[in-house]
Amino acid sequence: MRIPFEITILLILCLRNKSYKCHAVHVGCGTRPRKRAKIVGGTDAQAGSWPWQVSLQMERYGHVCGASLVASRWLVSAAHCFQDSDVFVYVLAGILMPATRQIRRIILHSQYDQFTSDYDIALLELSAPVFFNELVQPVCVPASSHAFTSGTSCFVTGWGVLSEEGELATLLQEATVNIISHNTCNKMYDDAVTPRMLCAGNIQGGVDACQGDSGGPLVCLERGRRWFLAGIVSWGEGCARQNRPGVYTRVIKFTDWIHQQTKEQRQPLRLSLLVVI
Incomplete structure (x- = not known):
């Protein structure tokens, strides 16, 4: 890989225009210490949610x-x-x-x-x-033996466009998507889904990651009340289309x-x- 001579990266961690003290607080991976009581089809995430x-x-x-x-x-x-x-x-x-x-x-x-x-x-x-x-x-990285079963409800988050060909979100978006079985997804994508890929979304459409969400997390809440990184937003045909769910990098393979x-x-x-x- 050719690495650019100089790269800077802007890291935005879920919150804007707030003033908090920065101190060492670590209670284990996959936890959300601050919880308050577009992804296409998503909603605005609350500060500190992800x-x-x-x-x-x-x-x-x-x-x-x-x-x-x-x-x-x-x-x-x-x-x-x-x-x-x-x-x-x-x-x-x-x-x-x-x-x-x-x-x-x-x-x-x-x-x-x-x-x-x-x-x-x-x-x-x-x-x-x-x-x-x-x-x-x-976020917690799952063990290679970890299984995210079909039908499990998980969350995808990001600042990607709010609709296909739409504008980027100004606030972090979150959306609930369901894990789809490998065989079912492969039928919809003509066997393009490899064992290193994981599908999640809604077969009827309406909810999905989209342009600008690439590289972001698909996370599932597991026993012990910790969030695990199940997938990385990778590709899909369009956004939130029927029978075209999002395809993610399957993290347990890595x-x-x-x-x-x-x-x-x-x-x-x-x-x-x-x-x-």
Whole structure:
């Protein structure tokens, strides 16, 4: 992979125009310490609802893709978000206290296929950790043996367009989608869904991820009341169309790869990251 000479990334973590103290608060992955009593067909997310949600933005053009915080130094996103990263300058912005970070590396899966969208996953390493607080928490990465069963109700979140060919959302959107069986989805997509892919949505249409949601999280609430990263927004035919559900990178197929890559240590590249958290 060709990595651009200098990349900055804007990290927006679910909240705008609020003032909170940034202090170390970590109660385990997949938790939402702050809970208050468009994705196509979604609704506005409340502040702090999805504390692992990240927005990757071009400096001049704004939001490009989503990502998820999985550890204090690591983000997970979709590989296709970085196909043309050599022509992009990304800016990372959060909401709270600004700080500058260096990005050590952007790792695309070596088997990523841009024509089939297979192995559509990327890792972004920060040279310095972010601080966990009420609004910044990592999502849980599931074990490779974990099963997200068909019919399970999960959530997809992002700042993507609110309708096919529509405008980007100004507020983080959330929507409930159901896991669809691999066989059922493959019939609808003429066997284009590989074992590394997971389908979720509504077969009747009306609710779906769309352009700008790519790389963002599909999360499911599991026993123990923790949220697990089941999928990464990858591709689909149109948005919220009947018999065309969203297709996600199936995270359990990459659990070992994520752990292997995040444990390795390499020298930092000359990439910069501005973080406001």
